[in-house]
Amino acid sequence: MQKLQSSDNSGTRATRRGGHGRLVASTAALSALGLLAAAAGAAAANRPARSSSHASVTTITWEASPISTSGPDLRKVLIADFERAYPNIKVQLISAPTNTDTNESQLETQISGGSSSPDVFMGDVIWPAVFGAHGLAVPLSTKLPKSFFARFAPGLVAGATYQGKVYAAPFFEDQGFLYYRKDLLSKMHLPVPKTWEELKAESLQLQRAKLVKYGFVWEGADYEGATCDFMEYLTDAGGKVLSSNGKSSTLNTPAAVKALTFMRSLVTSGVTPAAITTYQEPQAMNTFDNGQAAFLRNWDYAYSASQSAGSKVIGDVGVAPLPTFQGQSYPGYSNIGGWNLYINPHTKNMSQDLTFINYMTGVDAEHVMATQFSEIPTNEAVRVQKSVIAVNPVLATVPHTRLVARPSQTPEYPKVSQAIYQNVNEALAGSESPAKAIANASAGINTALSGGGL
Known part of the structure; x- marks a missing residue:
């Protein structure tokens, strides 16, 4: 399976163009904080409660580059699993450019212009500072409880942090x-x-x-x-x-x-x-x-x-x-190489976005990524599962490594x-x-x- 290569693994990155944006508060986001705080206790932090099928349906957009170029589309597999777990939230996939610099530039232009789409986007692990500094991503640490970030392997959250705030949720990673x-x-x-x-x-x-x-x-x-x-x-x-x-x-x-x-x-x-x-x-x-x-x-x-x-x-x-x-x-x-999940500050669906990120970095989704697609999970509990370690020698080695982010x-x-x-x-x-x-x-x-x- 040929995997998407992020620019942090090869090639010189282009100088970034700064954009401007303003965080938008919402009552939905506040209610989501309570929902995820409740879900974040003990083992339940990685297994959020399923939603009722009687509520109205909300559609969110997720922009992500193809993760593999052969076999099933990992993005669509995860979306299908998420929609079964949360039938009141539908996810519209927007396929982002495979070139990381083009992807970044396009997102900066869209979000700095005030677009509310995409609601959630997949981005490089070295984006938090530039997106955070210019108001192009929601500081997730202001929306989610500290217990949410405890699920990630040591070193990953530090790499997603800018000026004391966490701007991204580690999705899947790569490393030396x-x-x-x-x-x-x-x-x-x-x-x-x-x-x-x-x-x-x-x-x-x-x-x-x-x-x-x-x-x-x-x-x-x-x-x-x-x-x-x-x-x-x-x-x-x-x-x-x-x-x-x-x-x-x-x-x-x-x-x-x-x-x-x-x-x-x-x-x-x-x-x-x-x-x-x-x-x-x-x-x-x-x-x-x-x-x-x-x-x-x-x-x-x-x-x-x-x-x-x-x-x-x-x-x-x-x-x-x-x-x-x-x-x-x-x-x-x-x-550390790899990809994070970010939320657009202009989103109108904050509660649903947070639910989506919570699921995508939880045990179920991360297990699928590891066992079916050989991606390195960011969720610490999944990294040490026997079924994950058995996939290949790389995943068997992952639990024994130490991570450091770039500056x-x-x-x-x-x-x-x-x-x-x-x-x-x-x-x-x-x-x-x-x-x-x-x-x-x-x-x-x-x-x-x-x-x-x-």
Whole structure:
């Protein structure tokens, strides 16, 4: 099943155009708060009460990009399930553009112009700040009880938060994983590495034994993916990009230099090819699937790709959480990708919108997404279900991972990310020392946050 690729997993994002909107209060929303608060207690938080078939019917609109391009349409499957559970709410699906930047621009134009449609929209995990800052999404934490957000896996709600308010409900997610050659590790009696240092050492051992050309491939090109990879090393080293208020850079630290120095050492040692400076997800996957690398860092879809026709490693691929640095607790951090659900501030159906979001992130819908479509559920209770873990090695690994969001808690995130990935790429290429690249990135981030260009 080919899955929709969000722009946070590949490609450079376009600079955003700010829109303007005003939140619209409604008595329906207030009644929905009571409804969902009552439904949020204990296990019932994920299983809302079904509605009566005697009330009037309300139609809401949901705009979402196709999630898969083959087999049943996941969106329509979930809508049908929801309408059976809530016969008084009908959902009209609006198919959004598959290009994330086009989708975002279209939504900004519609909502800033005052349109009440769509009522609910599916959007990238890095949208909360820009949509929140410009009044283009309802702060859900003002409409839903705290217990609602407790259902999500740690790290996901933080990624949906801007200035202390949660603007989105995590719908389904993606994250970084370590893929490894089971056959090669077995032949050399090597364990699955739990530290970055161990991964590097095992890679060199496998390369010296002439069992594989490269040790480890990942994403180091001058694009968003390099920010994703860097965030994992940075967080493992104890570093952060932004201050708690999101208004200044905290990147220029020994932790950041340590992270980037290690990334560069992968190249200089020969563990990672020098061409990593041009590698995005497809190049990294192709190298691994062709049998040329022992380890791969990539997103959830990389496993199915490695087991598809044409791959030279079918049956030989294992999945594990990402490593961390020596001396830190395992596992390392995985960067968050994926999609959230947002509510249009101009909606006239707030109560129904909240009911829809509550269902879509509840146990029933999340279980369907995981077991029938292999999507990674955001609902913590579903992530650990035996039926979900049994689907594939990726979902079996998910409960053992730790998540970290990108520094997207600022409307200037595109420029912040650009400052990171451009300088990371220069360090990987040897054009700048890791220390100088980090200093340059930090300066660029502060310029971006002050409203200036890079």
